[in-house]
Amino acid sequence: MQVPLSVGSLLEHAEKFFPKKEIISQTHDILHRLNYKEIGQRTRRLMSAMDELGIRNGDRVGTLAWNHHRHLEIYFAAPGMGSVLHTINIRLSPEDIIYIINHAEDKILFIDEDILPLIEHIHTHLTTVEAFVVMTDKAELPETTIQPLYSYEELLSAGDPAYEFAKDIDENQPAGMCYTSATTGKPKGVVYTHRAIVLHSFALGLADTAAISESDVSMPVVPQFHVNAWGTPFACTWFGSTQVMPGPRFTPKRLAEFIEKFNVTITAGVPTIWLGLLRELDQGNYDTSSLRAVLCGGSAAPLGLIKAFEEKYNIPFYHAYGATETTPLATISRLKSYQQDLSKEERFQERSRQGILVPGLQMKVVGEKGEVEWNGKEMGELLLKGPWIADEYYRDTRSNDAFIDGWFHTGDVVTVDEEGTIKIVDRTKDLIKSGGEWISSVEIENAIMAHDAVFEACVVAIPDDKWQERPIACVVLHEGIDTTITKETILEFLSPQFPKWWLPDDILFFEDIPKSSVGKFLKRELREQVKARYSPQE
Numbered sequence: 001m002q003v004p005l006s007v008g009s010l011l012e013h014a015e016k017f018f019p020k021k022e023i024i025s026q027t028h029d030i031l032h033r034l035n036y037k038e039i040g041q042r043t044r045r046l047m048s049a050m051d052e053l054g055i056r057n058g059d060r061v062g063t064l065a066w067n068h069h070r071h072l073e074i075y076f077a078a079p080g081m082g083s084v085l086h087t088i089n090i091r092l093s094p095e096d097i098i099y100i101i102n103h104a105e106d107k108i109l110f111i112d113e114d115i116l117p118l119i120e121h122i123h124t125h126l127t128t129v130e131a132f133v134v135m136t137d138k139a140e141l142p143e144t145t146i147q148p149l150y151s152y153e154e155l156l157s158a159g160d161p162a163y164e165f166a167k168d169i170d171e172n173q174p175a176g177m178c179y180t181s182a183t184t185g186k187p188k189g190v191v192y193t194h195r196a197i198v199l200h201s202f203a204l205g206l207a208d209t210a211a212i213s214e215s216d217v218s219m220p221v222v223p224q225f226h227v228n229a230w231g232t233p234f235a236c237t238w239f240g241s242t243q244v245m246p247g248p249r250f251t252p253k254r255l256a257e258f259i260e261k262f263n264v265t266i267t268a269g270v271p272t273i274w275l276g277l278l279r280e281l282d283q284g285n286y287d288t289s290s291l292r293a294v295l296c297g298g299s300a301a302p303l304g305l306i307k308a309f310e311e312k313y314n315i316p317f318y319h320a321y322g323a324t325e326t327t328p329l330a331t332i333s334r335l336k337s338y339q340q341d342l343s344k345e346e347r348f349q350e351r352s353r354q355g356i357l358v359p360g361l362q363m364k365v366v367g368e369k370g371e372v373e374w375n376g377k378e379m380g381e382l383l384l385k386g387p388w389i390a391d392e393y394y395r396d397t398r399s400n401d402a403f404i405d406g407w408f409h410t411g412d413v414v415t416v417d418e419e420g421t422i423k424i425v426d427r428t429k430d431l432i433k434s435g436g437e438w439i440s441s442v443e444i445e446n447a448i449m450a451h452d453a454v455f456e457a458c459v460v461a462i463p464d465d466k467w468q469e470r471p472i473a474c475v476v477l478h479e480g481i482d483t484t485i486t487k488e489t490i491l492e493f494l495s496p497q498f499p500k501w502w503l504p505d506d507i508l509f510f511e512d513i514p515k516s517s518v519g520k521f522l523k524r525e526l527r528e529q530v531k532a533r534y535s536p537q538e
């Protein structure tokens, strides 16, 4: 049968079959516990309220919010009535946020109370927004000049709990959109269709990917504004998993406490989050035995991090890869049955790579002379195709550089081994070109981070008259580490692992490394800091 796939139907399924299963949600003031029946009714009330406010098919519905149940309700209400969920990264600069809201032409904005000051500051620059809704537990709305401003809970109280999900959804119509966090240039918009989100949710449920199921207690740490918390709220709702939303400005302590208290089984986030949690686990005494999977992606997971989770805390750790343009799950690292026989070290090595392609997608790795050999050595750019891969940037001429002949060009340089396992060598723009050869900054970073004294390491290129570019390593040591760790210690540690010309020309020690709005190393800014160290006050 030709049945259109729709995002609203995922919540309808949960309402019917998992009405008792819970969403546990931390907001600024309260720890809420609601079940899918209540979430369903609240979502219907929200759709009717948005209808009253004039939101129509295709309109963009912006959110500026942390991970909590109200944000989850908008995840279903917006696409459920045919409009488009647009999650906005609250950590971007005000200029980027203005650009994104105007470019997407958001008609309504849902805003967490602590984000309101930011909107107060920029709202006169917003050209398309007709209504602002504040999400708060408080009865009184905060004092503000933003107009017209509505209270989320008041809108819901007046809404209709029996309002119907739209039945005339075309599965190829937009359900959501996200902007990439823009390491260079203006953010780029990516649109997700209903079909893409539903098929991606299926993929998250497969036994050999994330295997999300009813019995899971899922805590998305990755923000709901970062590629829809990697799509986990859609899949978890559909499958009836319990969801634990860690709320605004959470700390590693809160994460560790929630894991213990709510018996979290699966959680997802970027490596920085897991480094922080590891520190907390080292200091406290938490029971994390419920965890069956920590999903890690967004940037390369250092081998030392994977080992620490698995060997010290017995927590299974899965390395995955994707991008805003890929909804995002594209590859995940799991050992094949016959790879279980490898030595322990080989198994860790294998699992620190980004893994194999998720079923449903196609890939191609193209080097200077065409498609590369699957020999684990030849490097090329990863190209992807599939039903949850974007085919353009939203109203953006930069589409022409990334979407060519039906393939998305990821800008990631990889190798592929005989098993089809990919390893991200670098982003095209971060590869270091030295004497006509490429050096992978990621590989050196990971090697340095395997040193016991090192908390984080980031490697950048600096211009060099003779070699064109040379690597410099910026290292953050663990707190309280003895000060006998020097440049030489790190270089001695690295030298047996790399050819001589790969070794960084210098090791600089830093208090911290600048990070992007989604917790990735900001290499552009770090390069400036490195330059300043070499030529102060220039």
Ligand code: ADP
Residues within 6 Å of the ligand: 180, 181, 182, 183, 227, 296, 297, 298, 299, 300, 301, 319, 320, 321, 322, 323, 324, 325, 354, 410, 411, 412, 424, 427, 518, 520
């Ligand atoms: P941005 O491009 O602004 O960082 P995205 O979240 O879309 O925003 O980032 C996608 C990129 O993140 C990928 O193209 C890749 O470079 C990097 N990435 C994602 N997952 C991994 C991973 N597991 N290992 C290495 N790099 C990764």
